[in-house]
Amino acid sequence: MTLAVTTLANGLRVVTLATPGAETAALGLYADTGSRFEDASINGIAHLFEHMVFKGTATRSARTIAEAIEDVGGQLNAYTARDMTAFHARVLGDDVPLAFELIADLIRAPRFDADDLVREKDVVLSELGEARDTPDDIVFDHLQEAAFPDQPLGRSILGSEESLAAIGPEHLRGWLDAQFRGPSCVFAAAGKVDHDALVRMAEGLLGDLPDGAHPDSARASFAGGTRHDRRKFEQAHLTFGYEAAAHRAPDYYPLTLFATAAGGGMSSRLFQELREERGLAYSVYATLTSYDDTGLFSVYLATANNNAAAASALALQVLGRCAEGLDAAELARAKAQLKAGLLMSLEGAAGWAEYLARQMLIHGAPVPPADVIAKVDAVTVEAARDAAQRMLAGPMARAHVGSIKLQAA
Template identity: 45%
Template sequence: MHLNETRLPNGLTIISDHMPHVETVALGVWVATGARHEAASETGISHFIEHMAFKGTARRKAREIVEEIEEVGGDLNAATSLDTTAFYARLLKSDLPVALEILADIMLNPTYPGEELERERNVILQEIAATRDSPEEIVLDLLQDAAYPRQPLGRPILGTARTVGRFSAEDMHRFREARYHAGGMVLSAAGNIDHAALVRHAEALFGGLRGGKRVVPKPAKYAGGVRLSSRRFEQAHVVMGYQSPSFREPDFYAAQVFSGLFGGGMSSRLFQEVREKRGLCYAIYSSAWGLGDTGMFNIHAATGHDTMSTLIDVVTAEFDKAATTLPEAGEVRRAKAQLKAGLLMSLESPVARAEQMARQMLALGRLMPTAELIEKVDAVDAEQVRRLAERVVAGSKLSFALAGAGKAGRSIVDNVEQRAVRH
């Protein structure tokens, strides 16, 4: 990796990774503002602003934005997460100035024209409606509400029909102007790129952007609890979660290894016990994610209504086993190998590199060399994994969400709540 870092006088951080063997560049601007920075009345506004960035600026109409980037064979996109909003592009190395100029325009000069705003409002309302037809989306939203009730982390990133239905252009300008400033932005690029040229173009386009400190959200308060959707689908979806380390904690890497051996691949405990031995479901997997102040370890599976209780019993037993007994050396080794391979494979993509660097800079204030990441994974041993499992299961209240089981869901949830009280 050929990493470079520059900070402009206004506070904008510019980072790049030179990959001389490729002919493309991936670049974007990551803003340290996402769904968790919204008040209850603002739920979904970050996502709405992301959509509206492509709908017209002081210089370009909506169609001109996409035609200009596609004229050089590139593509333009954006994404909203809990803690960031990103605007990014991918194109040939010679066309870097084109992408950078468009990115600056859509971020700094949006106009939110009335007709476009109403059309995009309807698009987002349809997007929200689509999630209501998906048991997987329903159960994940319920889990977040159970884990982080009455706070931004527990609310849907897309917003609700009520909040999205009343946002105005003035609301968006006000929110963006309060949070979109140079001190809370990172321009990240990877590919066949010259860092000095990137800085020169970026300073011309973003140098006039005001500085300022990042908006720090209120600390998350994990609670745990049980949520149920009474709707019935062909399959019932369940997610079981516990609070786990934030990315700032040393145990974050043990959580990643535990997730791999517990439910990360076909050799994992859950896949072997739940699917291969018992045939209870088609897919079951675990995940461990972390923010700066909290994290969660989740198990997600879907199965028939009549086998859901058995599946939950098996997963619970496997959790208890993981918390009380050392994992085998072989499964720890395989989990670490999967984790490292996934990391190194992703770094072959300029898009993945640009995103990883931006997230590291926003999260840690620095770039973490690949060798350091590998070293942290390699340092995890069997006892650390067991202690992590014990911490997650014994030291955290269960968050549980069920969707798709219809009327049968009530008895399942009652059993889970009774077991949690006894535990």
């Protein structure tokens, strides 16, 4: 495999991994922008923008875009996160130029037709309604709001009825001009690709992205607190969380391993004690979500309404005991899970393209997987315990969905 990186004059970075013998390729444009860069008045614009570029460009209708990629058996999709937006494709190697041209067309020549915008807002409003009716989805939005209240990082990616109504074509054009700039974007490709050819395509198709950084997002400030959604559902859905490590923080790997040991699988302490031994929850896990300036460690529980208080109390106890008494065997198991998960994700071109793009956006360089594994292996039991104890000593954010009563934490 051959790894190569080139930075264009406008700051756009092109990173590729050519794989001998591959017949397919994965490629995409990844930008370090998302909902945390939005003003409150137009919350949801990053996600709506992602939808709207597929509605047509200066030369292609929405149908033409769909037919163009599917005529060659390819796939073209996108996603929006709080700190990233991606437009990505999977195609046969010979169709890489077409896929690149389609992705570039979405970003460089979107039409933003006013009638299309009205219809697409209805689609997003349906998506918003579905999320609100799905308790194991909406509870995480509530937790995010509790953790980072009155901040972009605490707001929903989907926005609200009021903020979506305020967005017009001019806002979408302004978002494109402000956020999608050369230095904020990475074009990543893996599989049957030719680096020099992709660089030439990038110069021709994306070389006109403006130079200069996009506006910074507001720095996050973890507050903690509680959000209650007392609608009645068959089960109770609960989350609680703590401020955790940012992407490049020293505690990132210790806390990632702690999250895995505490609640990352069926062998984890939370799963074993709450589900297997006590039967208090049918779903329980812990995760670490990191951003550029902060992170959020969270525990999720789905349980019967009458078990909610006991399950929540026990989960907090288990977490505390794990922070105090994490042992070598648990840490070794967590390391094995993380390393295997990383290497399994890199078995295909799509996994490699995503990995390379994220490494470029977070670290500014394509960090080799062996370096990641070395950092995982270097974490000691003491480091994981210390990082977890410091984290749990901080304020807690909490959210639940269901007509339940919980004891004070």
